[in-house]
Amino acid sequence: MMSQISQNQDFVDYAVEQARAMGSEYAEARYERSSEVTCLLRNGVPEPAVMGDAEGIGMRLIFEGGLAFAATNEVSKEGIRALLDKMIRNAKSAASFSKEKIHFSEEECHVEKWSVDEKKKLEDVSVESLISFLKEIDATLKDPIKDVSFVNRLLFAGYDIDEKIYANSDGSHLEGRVPRVSYFGLLTALYSGATTTVSVPPGYAGLGGTGGWEVMDALNLTTLVPKGAGETTNGIKAVAKPPTDETLDMILGPGVAGLTSHESCGHPGEADRILGREGAQAGESFLKDNSIGMQIGSAEAYVSDDPTIPGSMGFYLYDDEGVKARKRGLIVAGKFSEFLQNRATAYHYGIKSNGSSRAVRFDREPIIRMGNTFIEPGDWTFEEMLKEVKRGVYIKSFMEWNIDDKRLNQRYVGLEAYIIENGQLKDAVKNPVFEITTPKYWGSIDARANDLEFVSATCGKGDPMQGAPVFTGAPHIRLRGVRVGAR
Amino acid sequence: MSEMQTVAASAQKQLNPEEAAELALTEAKNLGCSDVSVVAFDSSESQVRFSNNNVTLVNNVRNIALEVYLSKDKKRILGGTFNPNPEGIKKFVNNLFASCQILPPSESYAPLPEGPFHYEGRGNYDQKIEDAPLTDYVKQAIDASLTAGAERVSGSLNAESTQIFIRTSAGASARDLYSSILLNARAFASDEASGHGLSCTSFLSDFRPEKSGASAGEFAKKSLYPKTLPEGTYNVIFSPTVVANIFPIASSASAFAIESGISFLVDRLEQRIGVQTLALEDQGVYKGGLGGRIFDDEGVATGSTEIVGDGTFRRMLHNATTAKKFDSKTTGNAGIIQPRPNTIVFGEGDIGLDEMIKETRNGLYVTNNWYTRYQNIRTGDYSTVPRDAAFRIEEGEIVEPIAGIRVSDSIPRQLDNIEFISSSREWIKWWEVDTPTYAPSMMVKGVHVTKAVGS
Numbered sequence: 001m002m003s004q005i006s007q008n009q010d011f012v013d014y015a016v017e018q019a020r021a022m023g024s025e026y027a028e029a030r031y032e033r034s035s036e037v038t039c040l041l042r043n044g045v046p047e048p049a050v051m052g053d054a055e056g057i058g059m060r061l062i063f064e065g066g067l068a069f070a071a072t073n074e075v076s077k078e079g080i081r082a083l084l085d086k087m088i089r090n091a092k093s094a095a096s097f098s099k100e101k102i103h104f105s106e107e108e109c110h111v112e113k114w115s116v117d118e119k120k121k122l123e124d125v126s127v128e129s130l131i132s133f134l135k136e137i138d139a140t141l142k143d144p145i146k147d148v149s150f151v152n153r154l155l156f157a158g159y160d161i162d163e164k165i166y167a168n169s170d171g172s173h174l175e176g177r178v179p180r181v182s183y184f185g186l187l188t189a190l191y192s193g194a195t196t197t198v199s200v201p202p203g204y205a206g207l208g209g210t211g212g213w214e215v216m217d218a219l220n221l222t223t224l225v226p227k228g229a230g231e232t233t234n235g236i237k238a239v240a241k242p243p244t245d246e247t248l249d250m251i252l253g254p255g256v257a258g259l260t261s262h263e264s265c266g267h268p269g270e271a272d273r274i275l276g277r278e279g280a281q282a283g284e285s286f287l288k289d290n291s292i293g294m295q296i297g298s299a300e301a302y303v304s305d306d307p308t309i310p311g312s313m314g315f316y317l318y319d320d321e322g323v324k325a326r327k328r329g330l331i332v333a334g335k336f337s338e339f340l341q342n343r344a345t346a347y348h349y350g351i352k353s354n355g356s357s358r359a360v361r362f363d364r365e366p367i368i369r370m371g372n373t374f375i376e377p378g379d380w381t382f383e384e385m386l387k388e389v390k391r392g393v394y395i396k397s398f399m400e401w402n403i404d405d406k407r408l409n410q411r412y413v414g415l416e417a418y419i420i421e422n423g424q425l426k427d428a429v430k431n432p433v434f435e436i437t438t439p440k441y442w443g444s445i446d447a448r449a450n451d452l453e454f455v456s457a458t459c460g461k462g463d464p465m466q467g468a469p470v471f472t473g474a475p476h477i478r479l480r481g482v483r484v485g486a487r
Numbered sequence: 488m489s490e491m492q493t494v495a496a497s498a499q500k501q502l503n504p505e506e507a508a509e510l511a512l513t514e515a516k517n518l519g520c521s522d523v524s525v526v527a528f529d530s531s532e533s534q535v536r537f538s539n540n541n542v543t544l545v546n547n548v549r550n551i552a553l554e555v556y557l558s559k560d561k562k563r564i565l566g567g568t569f570n571p572n573p574e575g576i577k578k579f580v581n582n583l584f585a586s587c588q589i590l591p592p593s594e595s596y597a598p599l600p601e602g603p604f605h606y607e608g609r610g611n612y613d614q615k616i617e618d619a620p621l622t623d624y625v626k627q628a629i630d631a632s633l634t635a636g637a638e639r640v641s642g643s644l645n646a647e648s649t650q651i652f653i654r655t656s657a658g659a660s661a662r663d664l665y666s667s668i669l670l671n672a673r674a675f676a677s678d679e680a681s682g683h684g685l686s687c688t689s690f691l692s693d694f695r696p697e698k699s700g701a702s703a704g705e706f707a708k709k710s711l712y713p714k715t716l717p718e719g720t721y722n723v724i725f726s727p728t729v730v731a732n733i734f735p736i737a738s739s740a741s742a743f744a745i746e747s748g749i750s751f752l753v754d755r756l757e758q759r760i761g762v763q764t765l766a767l768e769d770q771g772v773y774k775g776g777l778g779g780r781i782f783d784d785e786g787v788a789t790g791s792t793e794i795v796g797d798g799t800f801r802r803m804l805h806n807a808t809t810a811k812k813f814d815s816k817t818t819g820n821a822g823i824i825q826p827r828p829n830t831i832v833f834g835e836g837d838i839g840l841d842e843m844i845k846e847t848r849n850g851l852y853v854t855n856n857w858y859t860r861y862q863n864i865r866t867g868d869y870s871t872v873p874r875d876a877a878f879r880i881e882e883g884e885i886v887e888p889i890a891g892i893r894v895s896d897s898i899p900r901q902l903d904n905i906e907f908i909s910s911s912r913e914w915i916k917w918w919e920v921d922t923p924t925y926a927p928s929m930m931v932k933g934v935h936v937t938k939a940v941g942s
Binding site: 037040042043045046047048049050051052053054055056066067068069070071072073074083086087090091093094097098099100102126127128131151152154186188195196197275276277278279280281282283284363365399400401402403404405408409410411413431433435436437439440441463464465482483485487 | 501532534535536538539540541542543544545546547548549550551552556563564565566567568569570571579582583586587589590591593594595622625626639641642643645671672673675678718746747748749753823824857858859860861862863864865866868869870871872874891893895918937938939940941
């Protein structure tokens with residue numbers, strides 16, 4: 001039996017055939033259906049559950065070197081034909097204006113159906129069970145943990161299912177289905193009269209992945225969340241000031257280091273940013289056209305992006321340009337070795353796309369996105385790394401962070417953090433500020449532990465904004481000869 | 488259902504948004520719902536994206552979407568669908584209802600506000616925007632920017648027209664229209680020197696692509712060869728673009744945010760939260776301004792709400808649910824779950840920008856920022872990264888461009904240290920500012936500025 005989304009194959013094929021018949025150099029169409037359910041438990045009380053669906057067709061074509069995208073949820077052949085007429089006018093207008101014409105790299109065609117397995121079907125997960133699930137987590141936070149009361153608790157859980165069929169004028173026909181579960185929690189802690197906002201996991205990160213509800217079961221959040229909340233209390237209670245007037249060593253926890261892989265390697269390595277296409281919004285990059293092979297870090301700096309990790313939040317097997325996904329080694333032994341590419345940027349570089357083009361909904365154009373970006377694990381243990389630090393700071397987790405739009409100047413402010421003296425953790429320290437340039441950061445890494453961890457996040461990019469699901473990950477890492485500041 | 492029937496269902500004629508709203512309301516009432524609100528949107532968006540002086544994409548999106556709120560026996564649920572054919576709507580409402588039925592009764596339930604409702608005027612709308620020659624405007628902006636000193640220009644031009652309808656079980660029935668045309672241009676005089684220009688309006692006659700492009704180009708040229716700056720505290724002039732981002736007073740005044748503890752305004756009602764000259768309103772529709780709606784998602788007429796007056800936090804933003812909890816009245820700011828601002832209007836000051844620079848004597852001028860993040864949402868401790876043109880002011884004059892800095896401060900401290908508010912205001916909406924905001928420039932004393940090690 002055909003899947004429901006397959007019923008719309010005819011529209012997709014029609015759009016591509018018509019666009020070609022009208023003279024387009026290239027055409028693609030994507031019929032996509034997304035459904036989602038989210039529940040919010042606020043201070044133990046459910047807010048109205050939210051259910052949504054979005055369905056429609058998005059089309060893209062190149063005509064005379066101009067690129068046009070259009071989408072509609074009023075899907076009919078007449079409507080598609082009318083939109084194609086408009087798109088060709090728009091593409092012509094764009095081409096007449098621009099000296100640089102748009103071309104796509106030549107890529108292998110694929111005809112395949114792919115999907116993520118669900119052992120516990122998400123469509124069988126009721127809003128009632130979502131709320132019960134959140135109530136169980138909330139119950140673990142109602143009583144003070146280590147004398148800290150979590151007086152406000154915003155707990156979100158939900159799922160989404162994304163189904164799409166895709167065809168392009170090169171002959172690719174793809175059908176994909178990705179179910180995804182997610183959790184996010186924001187808490188207000190009260191200790192000794194002072195209030196502090198924390199998230200668990202810290203850094204406004206989430207938890208979840210692709211698959212059925214078994215993914216959420218495996219996370220064991222009724223244990224993980226109170227444990228994480230308990231860990232934040234050491235930062236909440238901390239009073240010691242950070243050692244701001246000395247050069248020292250630093251160990252970063254997986255959550256902090258994982259985000260640096262995304263912010264300070266993944267984003268600057270997006271080829272569309274390097275070529276200036278996101279200049280007015282998400283920004284550009286400190287990397288240039290000729291930065292492949294550039295030494296950016298120490299020999300211990302290894303960062304990869306891999307959308308094919310099973311169960312990961314950023315999982316996909318084919319991107320939204322019909323290119324097969326694969327692991328990308330972004331920084332290898334301190335050198336930038338690969339940028340994230342789509343077909344337009346790949347053409348510019350004279351290479352093949354590495355399958356990084358994604359759209360978050362039928363009515364958004366595909367753009368270059370990370371999948372799951374992470375610092376590769378090493379062979380150290382945390383204890384071994386710690387033992388070799390005479391004087392340093394361990395920033396286990398953080399809340400505030402940001403980075404400039406070229407990705408050169410970043411900051412992470414510690415939540416749970418400790419002084420290190422002679423290989424041992426000492427006093428908890430209040431909000432150490434780690435503010436450093438990207439080359440200095442990657443150049444300071446001298447050890448990577450073997451304890452790789454991932455959290456989920458929503459990556460913002462594009463105009464209109466597209467929030468894409470991703471993992472960020474890292475093991476503990478050690479940096480030599482850095483400094484910290486104070487808030 | 489057979490495969491052929493499914494194909495037929497997918498291809499069946501779709502309803503216009505008014506018909507779709509009516510059908511959803513009827514279906515929900517037939518199911519026995521006591522409270523139903525249906526908001527239907529019919530939106531057309533056109534966009535031209537450009538970079539390095541070239542158009543990189545022309546984008547057209549047409550969507551009809553419904554937002555449906557249902558309640559029965561105090562059980563509440565909310566949903567959104569992009570599937571506006573009759574079968575799709577019926578199925579969606581029935582699915583919502585089925586899920587609603589298994590929920591526990593809501594402790595926060597409040598009935599939808601009852602009519603009669605009186606709506607004044609309409610949203611800011613200009614039909615001419617629908618046929619505006621967007622590519623020509625982009626060319627004007629780029630040319631003006633290059634003439635002003637830029638080497639290359641990137642950006643986007645967005646034009647949007649939306650019809651919106653509401654039907655509620657409590658008697659609300661209305662239609663509104665709004666439109667906008669937004670130019671966001673970023674000019675580069677070198678890789679290290681950029682300037683930002685915005686033109687945001689609901690009326691084509693107010694749209695100034697050349698002016699915005701020229702402004703971006705001028706800022707870029709003035710930013711060539713930027714200097715670094717020692718960390719420390721500075722008196723800083725923030726442009727309207729920055730003010731609209733770093734002072735989220737209106738969203739923090741949402742009763743939902745306050746009750747949830749994620750606002751620096753918790754327990755501050757009727758207290759001074761800033762200097763006496765600080766004033767802020769929420770407006771349903773600021774006539775002649777940008778965006779806005781005449782009704783909220785509960786069918787209540789939007790209006791004017793004084794959030795801050797004379798530096799004092801006067802009023803929270805409410806929907807029916809939060810109003811009941813706080814023993815207050817709705818302010819016409821629903822969001823079914825959380826109240827939200829419609830249009831944010833800062834009060835004007837009494838000084839021009841040139842005079843403000845002169846009076847600041849020594850300090851900084853920051854024209855744009857991005858990536859604002861909080862260490863502690865409750866206390867308002869945050870940092871943000873200035874981008875594009877920023878300058879050092881010495882002896883009342885701009886003396887040199889600066890780069891590589893970060894503002895690390897606290898919202899309450901800054902609101903208490905506003906020294907000047909400009910008499911001119913600008914409409915702001917862009918990547919970092921979602922809600923249309925009419926903002927002045929402000930000079931804040933003693934702003935903590937940091938920079939990265941290694942720079």
